[in-house]
Amino acid sequence: MSIKHAFSLIVVIFIGVFVFSQESKTKVIFVLVDGISSDAIEKVETPNLDALAKEGGYTRAYVGGQKDGYSESPTISSVGYNSLLTGTWANKHNVWGNSIKAPNYNYWTIFRFAKEHRPELKTAIFSTWLDNRTKLVGEELPANGNIKLDYHFDGFELDTIAFPHDDDTLYIHKIDEHVTNETARYVKMEGPDLSWVYLEYTDDMGHKYGDSQQFYDAIKIMDSQIGRIWEATQYRTKNFNEDWQLWITTDHGRVAKDGKGHGGQSDRERDTWIVTNAKELNDYFRQQRPGIVAIMPSILRTLNIKPEKEQLWEIDGVPLTGKISVSSVEAVFKDDVLNLTWDAYDQRGKLKVWMSPTNSFKKGGVDEYIRIAEVKIKDEKASINMSHLPSNFYKIVLEGEHNSITRWLKKK
Numbered sequence: 001m002s003i004k005h006a007f008s009l010i011v012v013i014f015i016g017v018f019v020f021s022q023e024s025k026t027k028v029i030f031v032l033v034d035g036i037s038s039d040a041i042e043k044v045e046t047p048n049l050d051a052l053a054k055e056g057g058y059t060r061a062y063v064g065g066q067k068d069g070y071s072e073s074p075t076i077s078s079v080g081y082n083s084l085l086t087g088t089w090a091n092k093h094n095v096w097g098n099s100i101k102a103p104n105y106n107y108w109t110i111f112r113f114a115k116e117h118r119p120e121l122k123t124a125i126f127s128t129w130l131d132n133r134t135k136l137v138g139e140e141l142p143a144n145g146n147i148k149l150d151y152h153f154d155g156f157e158l159d160t161i162a163f164p165h166d167d168d169t170l171y172i173h174k175i176d177e178h179v180t181n182e183t184a185r186y187v188k189m190e191g192p193d194l195s196w197v198y199l200e201y202t203d204d205m206g207h208k209y210g211d212s213q214q215f216y217d218a219i220k221i222m223d224s225q226i227g228r229i230w231e232a233t234q235y236r237t238k239n240f241n242e243d244w245q246l247w248i249t250t251d252h253g254r255v256a257k258d259g260k261g262h263g264g265q266s267d268r269e270r271d272t273w274i275v276t277n278a279k280e281l282n283d284y285f286r287q288q289r290p291g292i293v294a295i296m297p298s299i300l301r302t303l304n305i306k307p308e309k310e311q312l313w314e315i316d317g318v319p320l321t322g323k324i325s326v327s328s329v330e331a332v333f334k335d336d337v338l339n340l341t342w343d344a345y346d347q348r349g350k351l352k353v354w355m356s357p358t359n360s361f362k363k364g365g366v367d368e369y370i371r372i373a374e375v376k377i378k379d380e381k382a383s384i385n386m387s388h389l390p391s392n393f394y395k396i397v398l399e400g401e402h403n404s405i406t407r408w409l410k411k412k
């Protein structure tokens with residue numbers, strides 16, 4: 001090869017690498033702001049969230065799993081955080097309260113998927129509560145693959161010298177500020193690929209004062225904090241040619257009576273919301289009320305992470321971006337017949353219906369699925385005779401081209 005040709009080749013390779021790196025620069029921040037019911041977020045002025053939603057969208061959402069169903073989950077903070085992280089309800093991730101006794105790490109968090117599939121991605125957590133990293137994300141735990149985040153900024157609630165605890169929990173506001181400012185600084189300087197920000201003060205004001213000016217003021221403060229984080233991402237976009245996708249949501253609403261408590265299954269406790277600047281929001285985001293579990297599979301898509309089929313089938317959320325096939329599946333057994341209904345998003349495609357009589361996945365094992373039917377998506381319903389199948393427990397999967405939904409069933 002002549003020197004001239006060698007030089008041309010190097011130029012071509014250089015351009016190739018440059019174009020490739022240009023394509024792979026979408027970065028994600030998801031923010032959980034604690035305990036803000038949908039009526040409160042809609043009532044209080046939040047100019048930054050409004051501006052963010054203008055680029056993407058705002059939707060009401062829900063927490064708490066299927067009310068009165070097998071996935072019903074308490075509307076308690078850690079339960080909601082882990083549904084956000086894993087894309088599953090409490091019957092799978094097994095966090096039922098804030099003591100976080102025994103999370104089931106077989107249901108991977110978004111950080112585990114990122115580390116296992118794309119180890120080059122830089123991850124970070126900025127949090128007013130330490131357990132989010134040490135217990136839920138499960139950093140450096142053998143049961144969780146010993147994953148380690150690239151950066152953390154948390155644990156300040158344990159530092160009573162820098163942040164002396166006061167009766168009015170103003171110290172939590174100060175920690176939120178500390179966490180927000182560091183998020184903005186770090187994003188500007190380092191541009192991490194996947195970050196979780198957790199801010200707490202709104203929930204403290206909710207518990208103490210309920211529906212009150214103090215609670216509404218805390219929401220306004222939160223909005224200004226989101227503004228600072230968003231501004232940092234805009235700086236990156238301008239100077240580093242990166243796309244930044246933000247997801248902002250909450251972990252539960254509040255009781256109807258006075259807005260102080262939460263944990264139950266009332267509408268106001270279950271009703272939440274999602275704000276994002278994500279492009280390609282689909283009709284499921286626009287027309288339905290998605291669960292908090294929908295954010296995680298959306299981020300998987302953004303980061304181009306493709307889980308193994310068995311893992312993908314366990315995720316309870318329907319992606320909010322890009323194409324989907326099916327949502328809102330109901331599965332009921334009656335007289336040995338499995339009756340399925342769903343909402344169709346693909347008028348030409350088919351759904352494969354799979355069944356497994358075991359749930360070994362829960363213990364890190366593998367389930368064997370049998371295909372029991374293939375149906376037209378546009379029909380939005382199907383009845384399948386299962387009298388010849390002896391098991392009393394089934395996982396049913398409806399597999400479309402673009403997404404799948406799993407339901408647990410008990411035969412009576």
Ligand SMILES: [Zn+2]
Pocket residue numbers: 034035076077078203251252
């Ligand atoms: Zn909470």
